Amino acid sequence: MTSYAITVFGTDRPGIVATITSTLAESGANIEDTSMTLLQGHFAMTLIAQIEIDAQALEAKLATALGEDLTVSVSKVRPDQTTGALGTSYVLTVQGGDKPGIVAAVTKIIAKHQGNITDLTTRLSQSLYLLVAEVSLPTGINLEAINSELVNVGKDFGIALHLTLVEEDVL
Amino acid sequence: MLERVELAMPTLPTGTLLKTVAAPNQALSSLCAEVDPKDSNILQLAADLITTMHANKGCVGLAANQVGRAVRVFALDVSNHPKTTKSHGLFVLINPEIVSSSRNEKSREGCLSVPDFTGDVKRATQLTITGYLPGSDSQITIETQGFEAKAIGHEIDHLNGYLFLDRVAGAHAIFPRKRYL
Numbered sequence: 001m002t003s004y005a006i007t008v009f010g011t012d013r014p015g016i017v018a019t020i021t022s023t024l025a026e027s028g029a030n031i032e033d034t035s036m037t038l039l040q041g042h043f044a045m046t047l048i049a050q051i052e053i054d055a056q057a058l059e060a061k062l063a064t065a066l067g068e069d070l071t072v073s074v075s076k077v078r079p080d081q082t083t084g085a086l087g088t089s090y091v092l093t094v095q096g097g098d099k100p101g102i103v104a105a106v107t108k109i110i111a112k113h114q115g116n117i118t119d120l121t122t123r124l125s126q127s128l129y130l131l132v133a134e135v136s137l138p139t140g141i142n143l144e145a146i147n148s149e150l151v152n153v154g155k156d157f158g159i160a161l162h163l164t165l166v167e168e169d170v171l
Numbered sequence: 172m173l174e175r176v177e178l179a180m181p182t183l184p185t186g187t188l189l190k191t192v193a194a195p196n197q198a199l200s201s202l203c204a205e206v207d208p209k210d211s212n213i214l215q216l217a218a219d220l221i222t223t224m225h226a227n228k229g230c231v232g233l234a235a236n237q238v239g240r241a242v243r244v245f246a247l248d249v250s251n252h253p254k255t256t257k258s259h260g261l262f263v264l265i266n267p268e269i270v271s272s273s274r275n276e277k278s279r280e281g282c283l284s285v286p287d288f289t290g291d292v293k294r295a296t297q298l299t300i301t302g303y304l305p306g307s308d309s310q311i312t313i314e315t316q317g318f319e320a321k322a323i324g325h326e327i328d329h330l331n332g333y334l335f336l337d338r339v340a341g342a343h344a345i346f347p348r349k350r351y352l
């Protein structure tokens with residue numbers, strides 16, 4: 001068995017997930033991780049699955065099942081890409097007026113401090129821009145330095161930025 | 172400020188370290204059965220739960236089905252946790268029932284039985300429950316708040332066959348559990 005990344009993107013309608021997963025089940029695929037959302041109303045899904053059949057054959061099968069409004073791609077990934085969730089979790093939230101370059105400016109600071117973005121959502125609704133990211137920062141990082149850099153970016157763009165520690169409690 | 176309330180926990184037999192089970196073990200999805208708090212087997216189980224809870228670093232609570240026994244018994248001790256505002260110390264409660272719960276708060280929690288994930292879950296931070304201490308047939312009432320209330324909510328969920336995974340706040344509310352080097 002080999003791991004494949006399957007991405008599907010296109011016009012949303014009811015039944016897409018059912019069609020994709022039925023086609024995968026018929027092909028003997030075993031779905032591992034999945035992420036799906038709507039982006040500006042477009043269907044966007046990525047799955048990692050273990051598949052026995054050929055990638056091109058699967059891509060063709062999915063494309064036929066889904067029709068022209070959806071774009072499918074199947075590509076091989078190295079098995080077990082788990083990097084482990086090291087470090088400390090933070091949630092980064094940004095909200096403000098939409099201006100080009102906000103995401104780049106903010107994520108550059110995170111990258112500079114060896115922070116890893118493990119989950120990211122951005123949304124634009126009329127003139128309001130939102131960003132929520134799950135960020136893993138190395139334990140013992142200089143949080144004040146990151147925060148002051150983020151505050152400066154916030155001032156430049158006129159946006160509100162918050163980096164909040166996520167405490168995990170084992171109950 | 173930590174408000175402490177002492178419960179009349181009896182002296183228990185010597186506890187044995189039990190093996191814990193992890194999801195998807197069926198015991199964790201089972202509705203646990205009420206038991207006789209004066210049963211000597213239950214007194215032994217109470218002691219074993221405390222021993223097993225203490226053997227797992229950072230563990231503040233343990234339900235009987237986490238050691239594969241589908242009965243309504245859990246052990247708890249949040250007295251050393253930094254977030255605790257009210258604590259009933261170390262206790263084991265049998266046949267617990269929620270009388271009232273309010274002031275839900277969302278936080279990220281993990282569980283000994285779910286080693287690879289954490290999740291954002293809403294829990295009551297004001298909680299009143301009833302139950303029985305080991306060896307006693309008089310029902311007691313526990314009124315608590317904050318972290319202890321959340322922890323008790325998590326344990327009673329276990330006894331009803333619910334994991335935090337069954338209560339997550341949304342499709343993007345499950346995360347890989349952190350590993351510390």
Ligand SMILES: [Zn+2]
Nearest residue numbers: 171282283284
């Ligand atoms: Zn648990």
